[in-house]
Amino acid sequence: MAFLGYNNAQKITLRGMRCTSIVGALSLLTLLITAIPASAGDTAPETNKNSAAAAPSPSTNAGTLPASPDKVDTAQIKKHRMVKLTERLTTDEETLKKSCRYESDIPLTPPAKEIALTFDDGPEPIQTEYILAILKKHRVPATFFMIGEKIQTHPELVKLVQESDYALIANHSWSHPNFHDIPVEEQSLEIQKSNAISETFNTHQLFRYPYGNASCESNQLLKSMGQKIVGWHVDSCDWAFDHKGSVDLKEALSCGVLAQNRKNYLEHVISSVHAHNGGIVLMHEIHPNTLKNLDEIITRLLADGYVFKSLADDHFQKYLK
Numbered sequence: 001m002a003f004l005g006y007n008n009a010q011k012i013t014l015r016g017m018r019c020t021s022i023v024g025a026l027s028l029l030t031l032l033i034t035a036i037p038a039s040a041g042d043t044a045p046e047t048n049k050n051s052a053a054a055a056p057s058p059s060t061n062a063g064t065l066p067a068s069p070d071k072v073d074t075a076q077i078k079k080h081r082m083v084k085l086t087e088r089l090t091t092d093e094e095t096l097k098k099s100c101r102y103e104s105d106i107p108l109t110p111p112a113k114e115i116a117l118t119f120d121d122g123p124e125p126i127q128t129e130y131i132l133a134i135l136k137k138h139r140v141p142a143t144f145f146m147i148g149e150k151i152q153t154h155p156e157l158v159k160l161v162q163e164s165d166y167a168l169i170a171n172h173s174w175s176h177p178n179f180h181d182i183p184v185e186e187q188s189l190e191i192q193k194s195n196a197i198s199e200t201f202n203t204h205q206l207f208r209y210p211y212g213n214a215s216c217e218s219n220q221l222l223k224s225m226g227q228k229i230v231g232w233h234v235d236s237c238d239w240a241f242d243h244k245g246s247v248d249l250k251e252a253l254s255c256g257v258l259a260q261n262r263k264n265y266l267e268h269v270i271s272s273v274h275a276h277n278g279g280i281v282l283m284h285e286i287h288p289n290t291l292k293n294l295d296e297i298i299t300r301l302l303a304d305g306y307v308f309k310s311l312a313d314d315h316f317q318k319y320l321k
């Protein structure tokens with residue numbers, strides 16, 4: 001069965017259809033997921049499995065895997081994603097467009113076989129260094145969307161990323177609020193304060209909204225500052241999988257996780273990238289599933305012929321708003 005990503009679900013058209021509840025929305029998704037025909041791109045070729053098996057472990061080549069944080073709060077992101085899914089399914093596209101709420105969504109098909117990795121919500125001690133080591137090992141670029149408060153607390157980590165040949169630094173607000181829940185004045189402060197602390201190293205003027213949730217006023221402010229809004233094509237959904245690498249049914253539906261991948265975060269990411277044939281990939285520094293699997297994810301995708309590019313690359317400019 002083919003992977004059904006959120007954007008795909010939206011495209012297949014739910015336009016004009018109305019659901020009165022989350023249950024209704026999820027039922028629709030279930031129907032859509034079971035209705036999608038199989039495609040050749042969903043299964044990793046045998047050669048990828050061989051490559052993955054032969055890949056050196058990150059613990060010997062990219063430093064020691066950091067201990068998983070005791071508690072990563074995923075409740076907020078789960079809540080906001082469900083609200084978004086419900087709004088997407090119950091509101092017509094024109095109304096949503098006028099509201100500017102989901103400016104981060106990218107309607108364009110990603111560049112074929114090209115990937116831009118992005119890591120949100122850092123910097124974090126040990127974790128940032130670990131990810132940098134994996135990028136260096138594979139010589140692949142990535143962008144770190146950092147939170148202003150954490151930049152202030154960990155300038156040494158910012159310096160490490162800045163000095164890396166493989167990473168860009170970008171803006172992810174000052175304190176990571178949901179912009180749909182705070183007044184315009186606060187939104188403005190979140191953007192301007194984070195810009196003040198990060199402008200010297202946010203060399204490509206990139207901004208990503210927390211949870212991808214935008215507003216017309218903030219979009220306008222970012223444009224006036226010359227900042228580009230960065231969304232994603234592929235959500236790794238590292239936040240949806242638990243510490244054992246499993247995902248419950250509700251999150252599986254909202255993330256488009258195939259039944260056979262509900263206990264396999266690695267295969268979910270690989271099949272999601274295959275389903276989109278590349279694009280901007282959203283991951284988080286703070287989620288252990290990403291840390292545990294990043295080395296193998298990159299190994300597998302390289303073996304599958306994907307090329308990793310920076311968001312600064314010309315090919316990715318048209319996906320930034």
Ligand SMILES: [Zn+2]
Pocket residue numbers: 120121172176209210211
């Ligand atoms: Zn975030």
